[in-house]
Amino acid sequence: MPRTLDPEVRRALATRIRYYNEMGIYDFYRRPSAATDVAATIAVDEEEEPVSANAVSTNYAESGEEMSPRKATAVAMPVAVDENIFDAIALKPEQSVSDPVKALKIIREDLGDCTRCVLHKQGRKQIVFGVGDPKAELMFVGEGPGADEDAQGEPFVGRAGQLLNNMIKAMGIEREQVYIANIVKCRPPGNRTPERDECATCSPFLMRQIAVVKPKVIVALGAVAAKTLLAMSASMMQLRGRFYDFRPAGVRSNDPNWDGCKLAVTYHPAFLLRDPRQKGEAWKDLQMVMKELGMKAPQTSR
């Protein structure tokens, strides 16, 4: 017999689920054996790894070792609980909006004057949300804002941004035709690499942006972007040269025409500025992307 939850329990349950969501945990499974134990409410199985899609497996050590794919966290649930509660919470507010500009605005508002990680108090001037065509077929994801981006509030506007612009031009398109964002939206002090927990805290917002833009291809620029998006740890050499099937972690697609996209990994433009000999390799990556998107490079490029 389906049981109706006491409103107070229901509210407590919703609060707890929201708490897990904020940690990047979205998938909840019922254990068949939990049927008898209503009092079990929600207890995360201690045996399981945490499931925060990006937090779990992002290991920035260049170990070359692939991490296990994200695991589902088992949550003991009473049977026949009003399951709509999960649907309601798992669906993001922007997913009920068809205009991607408005949807992105909702995510930006949700982010607010973010204080979720330490980067907010380490000298950031502003949050760098993302820029470009909200219906772009191609999306670039970098690591995090630098000084220029922090000052201007737009990703990739400094020297690395100039090179990214040239890379985009070489593909025969304009910067305005793609969408550009970063794993973290606040400048790490001294341009240090963002910490794992900072990436894990911030990237759920990027995942939601991806689910709104619904690109056909994402290009992860550098190891931090690649490892966070793919939730795996491997060297750039291992990560490049192929497509991955990508779905934004923690976001359920409610669009029958978009169930994820392809993801390719290439070198970060800042790395290419330091080692221009690798530009040829990056160009190979971009050519692979262009082929996937049916694009032709202009004759004059390169």
Ligand code: URA
């Ligand atoms: N590097 C990044 O990863 N992102 C930017 O926006 C600028 C530089």
